[in-house]
Structures are given as C-alpha cells and as structure tokens.
Amino acid sequence: MSVKKINIKDISEASGLSVSTISRVLNGKAKQYRISKKTQEKVLKIVEELKYVPNQVAVNLKRGNTRTIALIVPSLNNPFFANIASVVSLELRKLDYTTLISDSNENLEMEKEEINQLVARNVDGILISPSSQETEHIDWVVEQNIPLVCYDRFFSKKHIPYVASDNYAGAYEGTKYLIENGHKRIACIQGSLLSTPNEFRKKGFEAMAKESGLKDYMITGSEFSVRNGYTETLLMLQAHNKPTAIFSFSNNIALGCIKALKEFNLRVPEDISLITFDDHPYLEYLSTPLTCIAQPVEEICAIAIRHLFDLINKREIIYQKVQLKPHIIHRKSVRNIAFHE
Amino acid sequence: MSVKKINIKDISEASGLSVSTISRVLNGKAKQYRISKKTQEKVLKIVEELKYVPNQVAVNLKRGNTRTIALIVPSLNNPFFANIASVVSLELRKLDYTTLISDSNENLEMEKEEINQLVARNVDGILISPSSQETEHIDWVVEQNIPLVCYDRFFSKKHIPYVASDNYAGAYEGTKYLIENGHKRIACIQGSLLSTPNEFRKKGFEAMAKESGLKDYMITGSEFSVRNGYTETLLMLQAHNKPTAIFSFSNNIALGCIKALKEFNLRVPEDISLITFDDHPYLEYLSTPLTCIAQPVEEICAIAIRHLFDLINKREIIYQKVQLKPHIIHRKSVRNIAFHE
DNA sequence: CTCTATATTATAAACGTTTGTCCTGATTTA
DNA sequence: TAAATCAGGACAAACGTTTATAATATAGAG
The missing domain is CATH 3.40.50.2300 (Response regulator)
Structure with missing residues (x-):
C-alpha cells in the first residue's frame, strides 16, 4: 500500500542512467547537453510509469527560489x-x-x-x-x-x-455627489485609522467639505468591520440631529450600517441616504440598491x-x-x- | 544595502560554536544535549542581533515535512x-x-x-x-x-x-417547508451534476416530492454559478406555467435567480417564492430577506x-x-x- | 593505426539544515 | 590512582535536487 516516495535516484537506477541525465532531460536541457533522443524517451517513459514528480523542496533549496x-x-x-x-x-x-x-x-x-x-x-x-x-x-x-x-x-x-x-478622489467625488444632492449634514463612518486608504478617504471628504462650505459633518468609527458600522450608526441615530446622509468607508461598515438602520426602521433613502466604498454583487439586490464607489x-x-x-x-x-x-x-x-x- | 541572507553557518562563525550547537539550542534540545546556559544565551543573542531565521526550505528537506x-x-x-x-x-x-x-x-x-x-x-x-x-x-x-x-x-x-x-436532509427539509406552505409547482436549480452535494440535494428533494405526492416539479441547471441561476430562471419564467417556488441549490445560483426575477419585475415572495442553500451576511438585507438552508x-x-x-x-x-x-x-x-x- | 573532434553520459560538490555518533576534559567512584 | 561517568560540544552524513566539470566512446582525418 504505502509506496515510498520515489525520487530521482530511483529513476536513475530504473533506467540505468545517471541522475544528472535524468535531471537534464526533465529540465529541458537535453539538446544543450546533447542527450540522445533514445535516452530522452527512455527517461520520459520511466518517469511516466513511476509517476515521478521532482521534490520541489529540494529543487527550491538548490535553486534558491x-x-x-x-x-x-x-x-x-x-x-x-x-x-x-x-x-x-x-x-x-x-x-x-x-x-x-x-x-x-x-x-x-x-x-x-x-x-x-x-x-x-x-x-x-x-x-x-x-x-x-x-x-x-x-x-x-x-x-x-x-x-x-x-x-x-x-x-x-x-x-x-x-x-x-485614488481614495482621495473617490471620497472627494462621493462627497460631492452627496452635496449636489442637497445633503448638508453628513456622517462618515471610517475604518482603521492607521490605514492609508482611510487616511485619504478622510482627507478627500474633508477637502470637498471645506471646498463647498459644508460645516455640519462628523467623522466617526475606527475599524473596517461590520460591528463598527453597526455601533457607529446606532450611536449617530440617537444623537439630537441625525445626519441626512451616511458615507461608509467600506463594504463591511456598510453592512453594519444597514443592519442598524433596519433595526431603527429607517428607510434608505427616504429617511436617510447611504453611500459606501467597495462594490459587491449583492449590493444591487438589497432592499435599497446601494450606491457605491467601486475600486478597480x-x-x-x-x-x-x-x-x-x-x-x-x-x-x-x-x-x-x-x-x-x-x-x-x-x-x-x-x-x-x-x-x- | 543588499545583505546576503544569513545562515546557520554565519551564526556558527560569529559565535565560535559549531552549527550543531546552534541548531540544538534553536530547536529546544539544549538540555537533551546538555548545552550550558552561557552557550545558550550567547547563541540567542547573536541570532537576535543578526536577525537569523532558519531557512525553512532546508529544514523541510531535512525533516521531510x-x-x-x-x-x-x-x-x-x-x-x-x-x-x-x-x-x-x-x-x-x-x-x-x-x-x-x-x-x-x-x-x-x-x-x-x-x-x-x-x-x-x-x-x-x-x-x-x-x-x-x-x-x-x-x-x-x-x-x-x-x-x-x-x-x-x-x-x-x-x-x-x-x-x-447532510445535504439530503437539508434539501428534504427545505422541500418539506415549501410544500407545507402550499407550493405544488416547484423548480429546482441545481449546481454541478458531478458533485456529491448536488447529488444528495437532488435526492433529498425528490424523496420529499415523492413522499408528499408532488408531481409538478422540475430540476434544471448544471453549475454552481450566478450565470446558471440567471439563465435557468429566465428560462423557467418564460415557460407556460411558472413555478410558484424556486429552490436554489447554492448562494451563487440564488444571486442569478434574484437578478432574473428582478428583470422580470417579479416580487419575492408575492409573485414567486425562493429558498436557497447557503447563508450569507447580505441575505438578511436583500429587498426580500432570503430564507436559506445554512451549512455549519x-x-x-x-x-x-x-x-x-x-x-x-x-x-x-x-x-x-x-x-x-x-x-x-x-x-x-x-x-x-x-x-x- | 593513431589523433583529434564530437557526442553522450557520469561524478561530485553544493544548497542549508538536523541529528547520530564521536571526542575531549573534568569530576566522581572504587 | 585507575576506571567510570558526565558535561559540553564538534564532525559528518543525509535530505533530493542542479550543474560545473570530467570522463568515455565513437567517428572521421591523415
């Protein structure tokens, strides 16, 4: 049952040829070393029969890659x-x-x-x-x-x-779109503060906000997770003046967001608008198809x-x-x- | 700039100890080979300084795993x-x-x-x-x-x-649920015919169908893909008598299904019922939250x-x-x- | 028939580890 | 004091390849 793993030496012995010859035909260096057709065929045949496949670990060690x-x-x-x-x-x-x-x-x-x-x-x-x-x-x-x-x-x-x-541009455009649609109170839910995408999304948002004189906004959250989207949304819905639009900085955040919104029986976009970074096949079929900023x-x-x-x-x-x-x-x-x- | 990758020999030379000693302390065999505390510390120190990490390729080759x-x-x-x-x-x-x-x-x-x-x-x-x-x-x-x-x-x-x-049981129960809800014309969209899950889902469906005298059903499709779900749904919606319920055999199939249903302006479940294998975080937030058979x-x-x-x-x-x-x-x-x- | 090319294959070192075995002092035992 | 034990570590083989180099055989030239 348990067949010992066969190696190049086995092929060598089975064929009566040296290991170097085996190695060479297997690595396509047959002509370079002028190995006869006959020998090549013999090698290939035995390799096939014995289902030999070179040990990559050894190959890697030798080759260094x-x-x-x-x-x-x-x-x-x-x-x-x-x-x-x-x-x-x-x-x-x-x-x-x-x-x-x-x-x-x-x-x-x-x-x-x-x-x-x-x-x-x-x-x-x-x-x-x-x-x-x-x-x-x-x-x-x-x-x-x-x-x-x-x-x-x-x-x-x-x-x-x-x-x-270009996360800066993405956030900039997304924010612009929100503002063009009349939104004046916008909440961003961001992800990991340490990540560059988040940094640039935030900057893009702030740039557009500044440029268009938007004052009434907040940037909250700290993780690219469903939980973060959920709790932050929950929190902002209980604030005195709710935002009219939420800008979610990732797909998972958006999911948490949607969950919270649903629990509050808030309809999107009638009660509140939502836009998010990242596309996903399901987004189109949500109860409200989600507008998003898709990355290439x-x-x-x-x-x-x-x-x-x-x-x-x-x-x-x-x-x-x-x-x-x-x-x-x-x-x-x-x-x-x-x-x- | 380009530092040559350092190996155990370098550590040996830097410490004046033999490679076997290095290897042994690094592999926790210090006591077994009675290597002095002093030597151990020396090794560890140099390893730390030079940031040596053993070449796993060599280790793998030697150990065989x-x-x-x-x-x-x-x-x-x-x-x-x-x-x-x-x-x-x-x-x-x-x-x-x-x-x-x-x-x-x-x-x-x-x-x-x-x-x-x-x-x-x-x-x-x-x-x-x-x-x-x-x-x-x-x-x-x-x-x-x-x-x-x-x-x-x-x-x-x-x-x-x-x-x-237990795909048989899953399909059996899913079908039962459909039948209990009064569905008498059911269409299954299956996935890869060659896969066991599909085989058992199909069998489970058929068993329940037989058991409850369900005659008017069809089993169609051939791939666990969005496209398959989409085209099969399209096809069945153009048949003379549409099913009242669709049983999708996977999440991707369901997605295609939803897509086709939407294009036909069919509402779920008012116009047609849908149940699918596989859960997914988004399913709860679709325009109609999707009933599913979740796998553990x-x-x-x-x-x-x-x-x-x-x-x-x-x-x-x-x-x-x-x-x-x-x-x-x-x-x-x-x-x-x-x-x- | 010897000499040189040329075609073909073999030998052995090397890659970076692990580990069985051996070696050297020092200490203890009798 | 000689023998035995033990602490501490070194040597070298082995894992399965690749490849530079060497070796051999064959053939053609003179």
Missing part, C-alpha cells in the same frame, strides 16, 4: 480582499507561480510573524496590504532584497512601491503583480507609486433632498 | 468557500501550520495540476472539495500516504474520509481539520464519514399560498 508569491491580506472575510485573493492567485498561476495567501487579521503582530514565516520559506516576492504604518519588519524584508509591493494600503512615508485606488480590483491586482515581477526580474524600475481612479456606481441609496428642506 | 496543509477550493469567488478558506487558515495557524490555498476553478485538469504541485511541495496534508468524481489523482495521493480528507464534496464510491453537510461551516472546518490531524499523527482512525445537519434560517422569501389557490 521557490516560484511562490505571498499575498498578505488584512482579512479574508472581507469580500474585497477575498476577491483580490482570488484574482491574484489565478493570475499568478498563469505565470506558473504558486500563491501563498496569508490572513493577518488586521493585526501587526500576526503580520510580523507571517512575514517571518514567509521569508523563512523563501518566497520570491510579497504582495502586502499592511495592517499598520509600522515598517521595521518590512524594511527587514527589503534589506534582504526580497521584492515587495503594497496594494490597497501602503506606507506614506516610505519609498516602497504600491498600487492602490482587477487592475490593482494586475499592476501590483507586474511591479512585483519587475522587481523580481530586476528590471529597470522607476520608483513606483500608482493610484487608480475608482468610480461611482449609481444605484438608489442616495436621495436628492435639495428641494425638500 | 513542511508544516503546511493544502486547502483546495473549487472557487474562491464563492463566498461559501471563501469563508471556509478564512476559517481553515485561521484554525491551522493556531496549530502552527501554514495553509496553502488553491483554487481549482471547478476544473479537473487544474485540480490535477495543483495536486501535483502540492505533492511536489511536500505538503503534510490535503483538504479538498473535489471538482469531480474522478479519483485517479486522489488515489495517487493516498498511495503515497499523504493524509487527505474531503470537505463539502466527496467521493461516494471511495473509502476516503470526508465531512460535509465552522463545524465542517473544525472536524475536517481534526480528521486530517488524526491521519497525520497516525491516530487510530475509524473510517470517517461525517455528515452535519444544516438548518433552515427563516426569513421572508417563502410565502404561504396554501389558501390562495
């Missing part, structure tokens, strides 16, 4: 990142690379541990959406010449390549991967910082109240 | 599996194992390739939701004594451990992991087949039409 890219996401439970994980792993597979998906749980310590693991495992590159602005562990990676690029979140103060949405996920992944491979292949690399414009998907959750009050 | 478990999902874009991926990777991390998530894209060839890769990479175990009933590649894994357990989908004809929902995801993951580790640790293992009862979450998408026609 692993054809593996690590993808660190803050949370796989966030559909935005699940989506990214799916896209990235499919893309990388096309390039014949394996993806190692790591969930840092929005936790710096876990992230550090993971980075350690990943470096120890000799990954060829790292794609990361960092959970904080702390960079010591990241610097360590870079020092070792391990290619690393940030996606979605990045380090504002470091020269580390990244690709992200596929493009972000594609460019991040390209940058990473530029690094891996040591191609001429300009200091890469890319911001992609998100776009508003208009659905039904924002009401025009310009003439209603 | 990788502390890595592969999780093969048919599609990460399916929230059900994304959820599983998240839960499994978090659980495994607690056990100090790394998870290698692989997306087989519902595609047997890809699955085979991946299994090859995974075996070549010396994973310590495989958790798989197979994309077909073909088992040649699986048998090959088992022959090599690589622990493998199926989750969600499995092989009906093989003695391979699995843990899944966390339990499935937990048990699958336990079985896998039983195998890994060669514990006494009874031929393990586990089916967990799903439960109906009652929301608003099924209408009682018992007295309406």
Whole structure:
C-alpha cells in the first residue's frame, strides 16, 4: 500500500542512467547537453510509469527560489480582499507561480510573524496590504532584497512601491455627489485609522467639505468591520440631529450600517441616504440598491503583480507609486433632498 | 544595502560554536544535549542581533515535512468557500501550520495540476472539495500516504474520509417547508451534476416530492454559478406555467435567480417564492430577506481539520464519514399560498 | 593505426539544515 | 590512582535536487 516516495535516484537506477541525465532531460536541457533522443524517451517513459514528480523542496533549496508569491491580506472575510485573493492567485498561476495567501487579521503582530514565516520559506516576492504604518519588519524584508509591493494600503512615508485606488478622489467625488444632492449634514463612518486608504478617504471628504462650505459633518468609527458600522450608526441615530446622509468607508461598515438602520426602521433613502466604498454583487439586490464607489480590483491586482515581477526580474524600475481612479456606481441609496428642506 | 541572507553557518562563525550547537539550542534540545546556559544565551543573542531565521526550505528537506496543509477550493469567488478558506487558515495557524490555498476553478485538469504541485511541495496534508468524481489523482495521493480528507464534496464510491453537510436532509427539509406552505409547482436549480452535494440535494428533494405526492416539479441547471441561476430562471419564467417556488441549490445560483426575477419585475415572495442553500451576511438585507438552508461551516472546518490531524499523527482512525445537519434560517422569501389557490 | 573532434553520459560538490555518533576534559567512584 | 561517568560540544552524513566539470566512446582525418 504505502509506496515510498520515489525520487530521482530511483529513476536513475530504473533506467540505468545517471541522475544528472535524468535531471537534464526533465529540465529541458537535453539538446544543450546533447542527450540522445533514445535516452530522452527512455527517461520520459520511466518517469511516466513511476509517476515521478521532482521534490520541489529540494529543487527550491538548490535553486534558491521557490516560484511562490505571498499575498498578505488584512482579512479574508472581507469580500474585497477575498476577491483580490482570488484574482491574484489565478493570475499568478498563469505565470506558473504558486500563491501563498496569508490572513493577518488586521493585526501587526500576526503580520510580523507571517512575514517571518514567509521569508523563512523563501518566497520570491510579497504582495502586502499592511495592517499598520509600522515598517521595521518590512524594511527587514527589503534589506534582504526580497521584492515587495503594497496594494490597497501602503506606507506614506516610505519609498516602497504600491498600487492602490485614488481614495482621495473617490471620497472627494462621493462627497460631492452627496452635496449636489442637497445633503448638508453628513456622517462618515471610517475604518482603521492607521490605514492609508482611510487616511485619504478622510482627507478627500474633508477637502470637498471645506471646498463647498459644508460645516455640519462628523467623522466617526475606527475599524473596517461590520460591528463598527453597526455601533457607529446606532450611536449617530440617537444623537439630537441625525445626519441626512451616511458615507461608509467600506463594504463591511456598510453592512453594519444597514443592519442598524433596519433595526431603527429607517428607510434608505427616504429617511436617510447611504453611500459606501467597495462594490459587491449583492449590493444591487438589497432592499435599497446601494450606491457605491467601486475600486478597480482587477487592475490593482494586475499592476501590483507586474511591479512585483519587475522587481523580481530586476528590471529597470522607476520608483513606483500608482493610484487608480475608482468610480461611482449609481444605484438608489442616495436621495436628492435639495428641494425638500 | 543588499545583505546576503544569513545562515546557520554565519551564526556558527560569529559565535565560535559549531552549527550543531546552534541548531540544538534553536530547536529546544539544549538540555537533551546538555548545552550550558552561557552557550545558550550567547547563541540567542547573536541570532537576535543578526536577525537569523532558519531557512525553512532546508529544514523541510531535512525533516521531510513542511508544516503546511493544502486547502483546495473549487472557487474562491464563492463566498461559501471563501469563508471556509478564512476559517481553515485561521484554525491551522493556531496549530502552527501554514495553509496553502488553491483554487481549482471547478476544473479537473487544474485540480490535477495543483495536486501535483502540492505533492511536489511536500505538503503534510490535503483538504479538498473535489471538482469531480474522478479519483485517479486522489488515489495517487493516498498511495503515497499523504493524509487527505474531503470537505463539502466527496467521493461516494471511495473509502476516503470526508465531512460535509447532510445535504439530503437539508434539501428534504427545505422541500418539506415549501410544500407545507402550499407550493405544488416547484423548480429546482441545481449546481454541478458531478458533485456529491448536488447529488444528495437532488435526492433529498425528490424523496420529499415523492413522499408528499408532488408531481409538478422540475430540476434544471448544471453549475454552481450566478450565470446558471440567471439563465435557468429566465428560462423557467418564460415557460407556460411558472413555478410558484424556486429552490436554489447554492448562494451563487440564488444571486442569478434574484437578478432574473428582478428583470422580470417579479416580487419575492408575492409573485414567486425562493429558498436557497447557503447563508450569507447580505441575505438578511436583500429587498426580500432570503430564507436559506445554512451549512455549519465552522463545524465542517473544525472536524475536517481534526480528521486530517488524526491521519497525520497516525491516530487510530475509524473510517470517517461525517455528515452535519444544516438548518433552515427563516426569513421572508417563502410565502404561504396554501389558501390562495 | 593513431589523433583529434564530437557526442553522450557520469561524478561530485553544493544548497542549508538536523541529528547520530564521536571526542575531549573534568569530576566522581572504587 | 585507575576506571567510570558526565558535561559540553564538534564532525559528518543525509535530505533530493542542479550543474560545473570530467570522463568515455565513437567517428572521421591523415
């Protein structure tokens, strides 16, 4: 039953050829070393028969690379990142690379541990959406010449390549849209204060607010989670003057928001308007189809991967910082109240 | 800038101790080999200073195991599996194992390739939701004594451990619920014909149909996808006598279903009732909160992991087949039409 | 028939660890 | 005082590959 795992030496013995010959035909170096057709066929035949597949661990050790890219996401439970994980792993597979998906749980310590693991495992590159602005562990990676690029979140103060949405523009436009629809009392529910997307979304919002003379607004919340969206909404609904519109800074926040609104029997958009960052297939079929600011996920992944491979292949690399414009998907959750009050 | 990756030999030289001593203190075998406190501290200090982290590739090669478990999902874009991926990777991390998530894209060839890769990479175990009933590649894994357990989908004809929902019971109960609510014309939209969950859901449905004398039903569809749900719904809505209820066999199918229903301006449940397999956070907030048959995801993951580790640790293992009862979450998408026609 | 090319395959070092075994002093036992 | 024990650590083989280099055989040239 239990067949010993067969290795290249077994093939060598079974064929009467040396291991180097086996290795060479298996690695397509047959002509380079002028190995006869006959020998090649013999090798291939035996390999086939014995179902030999080279031990990648040994190969990796010898070659020093692993054809593996690590993808660190803050949370796989966030559909935005699940989506990214799916896209990235499919893309990388096309390039014949394996993806190692790591969930840092929005936790710096876990992230550090993971980075350690990943470096120890000799990954060829790292794609990361960092959970904080702390960079010591990241610097360590870079020092070792391990290619690393940030996606979605990045380090504002470091020269580390990244690709992200233009969150400033997204928030700016979203806010503009709200204001154009007559909203004068707007509440933002933000996510992790430490993340760059949040920082820029906040700035974009504030810029538009300032520009249009909006005074009556609040920015609250502290986590990209359902719970945060829920409790913050609950809180603001009990304040003396409720906002006429809520700007949610992520899909999970929006979900919490909707939950709270429903419990309060508030209709969207009749009683209150809602706009959120991040699209999701279900958004269109909610009791009120949700207007959102959609990020160009596929493009972000594609460019991040390209940058990473530029690094891996040591191609001429300009200091890469890319911001992609998100776009508003208009659905039904924002009401025009310009003439209603 | 570019620091050469430091290895155990560097530590040995820097400390004037032999590599075996370094290795031993790092692996907690200090007392076993009676290494003095002083030496231990010295080693630890230098390791700390130089930020040495052992090359896992070499460790793996030497030890023959990788502390890595592969999780093969048919599609990460399916929230059900994304959820599983998240839960499994978090659980495994607690056990100090790394998870290698692989997306087989519902595609047997890809699955085979991946299994090859995974075996070549010396994973310590495989958790798989197979994309077909073909088992040649699986048998090959088992022959090599690589622990493998199926989750969600499995092989009906093989003695391979699995843990899944009791899909028969789920469909049986779901159908019963529909019938109790007066539905006499029911359409099922099924998923992949090759998958066991689909097989049992279909059987459960048919059993209940037979038991209650239901004659007027149809079973259609062939994929666990949004598109399948969409087109099948479109088709059945154009038939001469529309069903009064639709039983969707997965979340993605339901999404397609909802989309088609909306395009036809059909209200749920006033015009047509809908029930689906799989829960999802958004279901509660859809224009009609969707009644569903929820699978015990966390339990499935937990048990699958336990079985896998039983195998890994060669514990006494009874031929393990586990089916967990799903439960109906009652929301608003099924209408009682018992007295309406 | 010897010599040089040329075609083909073998040998062995190296990748970075772990670990069984051996070695050296020092201390204790008898 | 010789033998035995023990503390502390070093050596070197092994894991399964890849690859530079060496080796051998064959054939054609002269």
